[in-house]
Amino acid sequence: MVKHIIPNTLLETLEALNSSSYHIMAGGTDLMIQKRNSAGTVPKFSKNVLYIANLKELDFIRFDEKTCLSHIGAATKLEDIHTHEKVPPLLKDIIGDIGGPGIRHSGTLGGNIANASPAGDGLVGLYLLDAEIKITSLNDERIIPIKKFIKGVRFVDLKDNEIITEIIIPSCPFTNYKWVKVGGRKADSISKVSFAGLYKINNGLVEDIRFAFGSVATTVARNVELENSLKNKSIPAIIDELPRILEECDKIIAPISDQRSNKEYRRKVALNIVENFIKELKEF
Ligand SMILES: Cc1cc2nc3c(=O)[nH]c(=O)nc-3n(C[C@H](O)[C@H](O)[C@H](O)COP(=O)(O)OP(=O)(O)OC[C@H]3O[C@@H](n4cnc5c(N)ncnc54)[C@H](O)[C@@H]3O)c2cc1C
Incomplete structure (x- = not known):
């Protein structure tokens, strides 16, 4: 008992x-x-x-x-x-x-x-x-x-x-951050894909940048080496590196298909979100 x-x-x-x-x-x-x-x-x-x-x-x-x-x-x-x-x-x-x-x-x-x-x-x-x-x-x-x-x-x-x-x-000072949760509905829904990113700009350069994905691997997918390679660069320089960023993100994403979504959708959406995050970097 x-x-x-x-x-x-x-x-x-x-x-x-x-x-x-x-x-x-x-x-x-x-x-x-x-x-x-x-x-x-x-x-x-x-x-x-x-x-x-x-x-x-x-x-x-x-x-x-x-x-x-x-x-x-x-x-x-x-x-x-x-x-x-x-x-x-x-x-x-x-x-x-x-x-x-x-x-x-x-x-x-x-x-x-x-x-x-x-x-x-x-x-x-x-x-x-x-x-x-x-x-x-x-x-x-x-x-x-x-x-x-x-x-x-x-x-x-x-x-x-x-x-x-x-x-x-x-504490993590930031200029801006982004949180995206893709679910079946607005509330009470488990993520199909999620994404969090933040960055800090100092004197026109990206001093800190971080991004991570949920629901696309066995646990949260984050590539700190990739983030470090983007630090102390200007926003246009980082945007120029978008193909490499997407390629590196693709490597850490290993989604599965389940009752909520399929792996192709999850991969595509996760990469679209990080692409938008990079393209939307701005100084203020
Ligand atoms: C309808 C519904 C919607 C939900 N939506 C979401 C959602 O959108 N996003 C999301 O992330 N989750 C969601 N969840 C899952 C859940 O609500 C969260 O994960 C919540 O934070 C779990 O907290 P809890 O205190 O209820 O955990 P519990 O159910 O009490 O415990 C969960 C696990 O953690 C262990 N545990 C709890 N506290 C401790 C502790 N202090 N030390 C060690 N082990 C501990 C327990 O033994 C158990 O294994 C949802 C669940 C439901 C039912």
């Missing part, structure tokens, strides 16, 4: 995880779908469930003026992140496109990350912003870049006795 526990503190949570194996449940908006049973019956869980949605210690948004880092608690509701003034605007926009209001009032950022879906929208922004994940166990704490934490489709670097406690996001 599957049991559930609802710890009151992070310490109780860590002690429970240290003594037994649990399904961690935050908002349950992914987990309940994955464990759903036939209509009208209760979901099928193989392990006990540890419910963390009420943990105050994992529900916070802070901006540290000294370090210029944003800190977001893993169980912070998506809607609170979407509406918070200190959250990077690109991430706010992305999170505002996750599900509909009902999902955003239950779902959490920690859940979006640990679910490690190729279509996880939050991941695209977090990869782009070089976010780090704080992972805590009873006797240890470690912080790793998101790209190392996500190991594959629904596969993350998390031991049974560990939990994501915090997401740390370095």
Whole structure:
């Protein structure tokens, strides 16, 4: 018989995880779908469930003026992140496109990350912003870049006795950014293709430029080497390099066909979006 526990503190949570194996449940908006049973019956869980949605210690948004880092608690509701003034605007926009209001009032950022879906929208922004994940166990704490934490489709670097406690996001000054989500409808739809890009212009040169795709590979596709090769160039020089940029992007895209879309559509749309992003670069 599957049991559930609802710890009151992070310490109780860590002690429970240290003594037994649990399904961690935050908002349950992914987990309940994955464990759903036939209509009208209760979901099928193989392990006990540890419910963390009420943990105050994992529900916070802070901006540290000294370090210029944003800190977001893993169980912070998506809607609170979407509406918070200190959250990077690109991430706010992305999170505002996750599900509909009902999902955003239950779902959490920690859940979006640990679910490690190729279509996880939050991941695209977090990869782009070089976010780090704080992972805590009873006797240890470690912080790793998101790209190392996500190991594959629904596969993350998390031991049974560990939990994501915090997401740390370095501030990233930008001149402009672009977020595109291609779905079947405007809200409550899972991405067929997604794209986030940002850039900073300084003295007429592109000081920073980043772009990443979601839903076109096993996880977020970003090519930092390509981005670095475009830095400190003028906008016209970068636009001249468009054929190379598209060729390099094509190499990191490996879409699949599924019930939402087919791989040819995904590839074509992803390349069209990055092409527009480059052509739309401007100084202000
Ligand atoms: C109708 C609908 C629409 C949706 N639309 C979108 C969308 O547009 N874009 C999108 O990206 N997603 C979408 N989702 C998926 C989902 O809502 C999000 O991924 C959400 O962020 C999951 O958060 P949660 O708290 O509900 O996770 P849960 O379901 O509670 O957990 C998901 C996974 O993360 C693990 N987990 C949760 N918290 C932690 C933690 N702190 N530490 C370690 N592991 C943890 C759980 O064990 C589980 O494996 C949608 C879902 C539904 C049902």
